[in-house]
Amino acid sequence: MASKTATTKKATKSTRKTAGTKFSKETYVKWYKDMLLIRKFEEKISQLYIQQKFGGFLHVYIGQEAIAVGTASAAIEGDKHITAYRDHGHPMALGTDPRVLAAELYGKITGCSKGKGGSMHFFDTEKGFYGGHGIVGAQIPMGAGLAFAEKYKGTNNVAFCSFGDGAARQGALHETFNMAMTWKLPCIFIIENNNYAMGTSVERTTNVTDMSKMGLSYEMPSFVVDGMRPESVHEAIEEAAARARRGDGPTLLDIRTYRYKGHSMSDPQKYRTKDEVAEWQAKDPIEHVLGVIKKNKFLTAKQITEIQNWVKNEVAESIKFAEDSPLPEPEELYKDVYEQADYPYIKEYLA
Ligand SMILES: Cc1ncc(C[n+]2csc(CCOP(=O)(O)OP(=O)(O)O)c2C)c(N)n1
Numbered sequence: 001m002a003s004k005t006a007t008t009k010k011a012t013k014s015t016r017k018t019a020g021t022k023f024s025k026e027t028y029v030k031w032y033k034d035m036l037l038i039r040k041f042e043e044k045i046s047q048l049y050i051q052q053k054f055g056g057f058l059h060v061y062i063g064q065e066a067i068a069v070g071t072a073s074a075a076i077e078g079d080k081h082i083t084a085y086r087d088h089g090h091p092m093a094l095g096t097d098p099r100v101l102a103a104e105l106y107g108k109i110t111g112c113s114k115g116k117g118g119s120m121h122f123f124d125t126e127k128g129f130y131g132g133h134g135i136v137g138a139q140i141p142m143g144a145g146l147a148f149a150e151k152y153k154g155t156n157n158v159a160f161c162s163f164g165d166g167a168a169r170q171g172a173l174h175e176t177f178n179m180a181m182t183w184k185l186p187c188i189f190i191i192e193n194n195n196y197a198m199g200t201s202v203e204r205t206t207n208v209t210d211m212s213k214m215g216l217s218y219e220m221p222s223f224v225v226d227g228m229r230p231e232s233v234h235e236a237i238e239e240a241a242a243r244a245r246r247g248d249g250p251t252l253l254d255i256r257t258y259r260y261k262g263h264s265m266s267d268p269q270k271y272r273t274k275d276e277v278a279e280w281q282a283k284d285p286i287e288h289v290l291g292v293i294k295k296n297k298f299l300t301a302k303q304i305t306e307i308q309n310w311v312k313n314e315v316a317e318s319i320k321f322a323e324d325s326p327l328p329e330p331e332e333l334y335k336d337v338y339e340q341a342d343y344p345y346i347k348e349y350l351a
């Protein structure tokens with residue numbers, strides 16, 4: 001549900017209540033398939049990470065899937081997407097093959113970033129996905145930059161810029177919001193508000209715990225959205241994107257969600273209770289969507305099992321692809337680093 005917290009008349013008028021019935025069978029089935037794939041992929045890679053099959057960091061998106069799929073279903077071809085290091089769900093929702101994502105985790109040349117990025121730096125610009133960023137909040141100005149490019153080129157596209165509740169505390173957010181509103185950039189700022197920045201809750205970092213209010217001083221239309229329901233996310237995103245496409249500038253969405261797992265794989269989670277986790281799990285978006293599918297008889301029990309088996313197979317195939325792929329050759333280190341091909345110290349490697 002997108003509830004208005006602030007600002008303009010236009011924002012008031014365009015606010016709608018969630019209407020679960022507005023979505024087609026195809027949309028529900030796609031949400032189910034995509035969310036289940038993200039969930040099962042991440043459950044598997046978590047096990048493999050513990051077994052030390054690959055290195056680097058691993059931050060899983062489990063619990064937050066409705067945001068990625070609700071955004072993807074409301075986006076159009078050519079829109080741009082950018083997020084933080086908790087970045088597995090976004091490209092999968094946009095249709096990136098999980099094989100190249102698994103290969104990226106394993107540091108293989110077949111990975112989406114040629115094995116140079118790992119978990120935190122997934123990219124797929126063909127699908128409009130511009131990363132995958134490890135510096136907390138860095139993607140906020142970059143998201144505005146992506147939006148600026150669309151405006152400059154005169155396209156009908158927008159940029160979806162996702163960041164955490166912790167990242168929202170970076171000063172760059174304010175500079176970005178100011179410029180984005182001044183220039184009416186087609187940017188949708190999405191706080192994936194899971195209430196924690198590592199082990200620090202929103203309440204411990206601010207006296208303004210309603211994060212949607214962060215848009216107020218820039219008169220940016222700002223809303224609170226239920227992040228456990230893809231319907232709510234889709235509707236809020238669609239409405240914000242429509243505003244941006246007609247030249248009325250950015251929107252801030254404070255999307256309330258939860259990560260079921262720790263911040264990364266090494267998190268004892270002493271900052272929250274098991275009851276709190278269970279409370280959010282009871283609102284699980286995958287279970288919800290499956291419930292709608294069953295209630296409306298969108299799929300038979302056999303068809304549901306077929307999807308579950310397809311997902312299982314996709315995950316297994318992805319891991320196999322990653323494990324069978326070669327590592328990058330050492331000279332790869334010199335590629336994709338410098339734009340300037342005659343840079344004197346490396347030109348022999350760039351020939
Ligand atoms: C500039 C910067 N400061 C600190 C860190 C360390 N750090 C990594 S994740 C994180 C918490 C961010 O939380 P949030 O933005 O809420 O995202 P979430 O992990 O909840 O998705 C911090 C402080 C970093 N990577 N970059």
Ligand SMILES: [Mg+2]
Binds near residue numbers: 166192195196197
């Ligand atoms: Mg957070």
